[in-house]
Amino acid sequence: MPKTRSSKPASPSTVAEADNPSQKREAILEGAIQVFLNAGYAGTSMDKVAATAGVSKQTIYSHFQDKEGLFTALMERMTIRRFQIALGSDSLQGEPKVLLRQFADAFLNKIVDQQYVALLRLMIAESERFPELAKLYSRTVIQKGRQLMSDYFHHHPELGFRDPEAVAHIFIGSLVSYVIAQEIFYGKETTPLSRDRLIESLLDLLVIKP
Amino acid sequence: MPKTRSSKPASPSTVAEADNPSQKREAILEGAIQVFLNAGYAGTSMDKVAATAGVSKQTIYSHFQDKEGLFTALMERMTIRRFQIALGSDSLQGEPKVLLRQFADAFLNKIVDQQYVALLRLMIAESERFPELAKLYSRTVIQKGRQLMSDYFHHHPELGFRDPEAVAHIFIGSLVSYVIAQEIFYGKETTPLSRDRLIESLLDLLVIKP
DNA sequence: GTCTATAATCAGATAGAC
DNA sequence: GTCTATCTGATTATAGAC
Known part of the structure; x- marks a missing residue:
């Protein structure tokens, strides 16, 4: 991908600060x-x-300005970037059985890495000292994710969900809480539960059995 | 305020330390x-x-011994106590529709209070510096809760769960992630979702529709 | 065992040269 | 804008009297 500012004109000193x-x-x-x-x-x-x-x-x-300023700039940046990567795609498409498995797979195997876990932990840890950061995360990551999934459910009434938004929370919340239990609380070591078992049961519950 | 050691008896030095x-x-x-x-x-x-x-x-x-010693003693104590209150009961009993609603209700309205949220946040925040604490929480609270619910599902094969343990995680994980989203990330303010909607949808998914 | 006072360290933020 | 050197305050942990 080519850099966007390869042919940057000599910036006049008056606007240098903001654009430096x-x-x-x-x-x-x-x-x-x-x-x-x-x-x-x-x-x-x-x-x-x-x-x-x-x-x-x-x-x-x-x-x-100070340590807080650096921290917030940093966390905002990471939140936005993660959001673009994870939820920037267009609306979800595909047969439920396939799409839901894809989504869960992608979340657990691509989105969740060391950095995501560290970011999540840090966001939770500092949510009281930096409530605005937590709200930013809530509005961008959590709400967007829920909305994306909820829209998909709306387009698939055959799933029979009376409250697509609530089901969207359950679906995504199960994945997130799985990460918290397995990674942050070391459930991997103390009380393991494989990804496949989680995903299979999620599909069993969400997709009407034939 | 009167001093507490006005009538302190001469404690025998041999057993004083451990049992004082x-x-x-x-x-x-x-x-x-x-x-x-x-x-x-x-x-x-x-x-x-x-x-x-x-x-x-x-x-x-x-x-x-030091600040770390005080902290771990404290967190262990709170973890154990919370565990006794929340999961010390006998095995779950009752018709699924009723029991599951009761469980979710009790969790969201009785177990989850300011102190629980603060404890959860702190456990997550310090899970890297104090991994043993996190593992204690994992073994006592998370695993016991999952086991309790899993046992219940085992006794109710009519629910049709192929993997009761995984479904137990989904059920409890949905509740916990709801608390994290609503309380810790201020979803209450930014993107509210009522407890009733969550519980209704959970029941719809878990209990076979007539 | 309990207190007051103190030592030793460390971190956030700034001053001043270039 | 960038660097080296420094100030100031706070914090953990300990010493020593009672």
């Missing part, structure tokens, strides 16, 4: 992602971010 | 619960705990 690309800012955000996701908000020091990003601490403070 | 009731220890734990649940692990200072508990800081260090 400054690779340093990127480096800071990249480094900060790693540190925050690994160590959590309190466990992250600005020194560590500076070291990881390869810049000095003061450079961070010239791009972001 | 020491109301102070209770006071510390009580105060620590409030502070940790409110402010999180990093946001909690030993000074704040001491002030809330009404003891000096050194008294805390005479009862607990």
Whole structure:
């Protein structure tokens, strides 16, 4: 994919600030992602971010107001990106048996990785200190996902759902809670439950048996 | 306030340590619960705990090795207690339509309160720093709950579940993810979904329609 | 066992040179 | 804009008196 600003004109100094690309800012955000996701908000020091990003601490403070500002910028960015990747597609299409299995498969095997789990944990951990971040996640990721699935159910009345939105929550909520139980609470080790068993039972419940 | 040690008997030194009731220890734990649940692990200072508990800081260090020791003792205690209250009952009994509604109702309206939400958030937040705590929660709360429901499904083959354990996860996971979405991510405000709608749809899916 | 006072460390934020 | 060096406050943990 070609860069969009390959032929950037000389930017007049009057608008320089808002539009300054400054690779340093990127480096800071990249480094900060790693540190925050690994160590959590309190466990992250600005020194560590500076070291990881390869810049000095003061450079961070010239791009972001303070630690909170850096954190929110970071989390907003990740939330939006994840949303684009995960839910940016058009409306869902296909036969229920196939589509629902595809969706669950894609969620568990593609969307859920180390970074997603770390982001989810961090969002929950800091939801009280940063309620606006949590609400952003709620509006973009949770609501969009539910809406996408709900729309699909609306187009498939043969499934017989009286409340497609509520069923959409149940479907997606089962997947998310599975990730939380297995990954965050180490259910993988203590009380394993395979993905296939979860998906099979979900399909059994949602798709009317012949 | 009268001092508590006005008539302290001379305790025999041989058994004093392990069996000393020491109301102070209770006071510390009580105060620590409030502070940790409110402010999180990093946001909690030993000074704040001491002030809330009404003891000096050194008294805390005479009862607990350090901040981590206090935290783990606290969380273990709360996990066990919650488990006793929530899942200590005998096996579930009753007609599916009634029993499942009762269970969901009880979970959403009795078990889930401010303290439960705070505990869940804190467990998730610190699951990486304190993996043993997370595993304890997994083995006691999550697994026991799933087992309780799974046993019930085993005794009701008329429900037609091929994999009762997986369905148990779906049922309980839907409830837990509902709490996370509505309470922790402020879905209550941004994208509300009533408890009744969730419960009705859950019953529609699980109990075979006539 | 319990308290007051203190040591030692660390992190967020800033000052000033270039 | 970027860097090095520094200030300030807070926090964990301990020392020592009673």
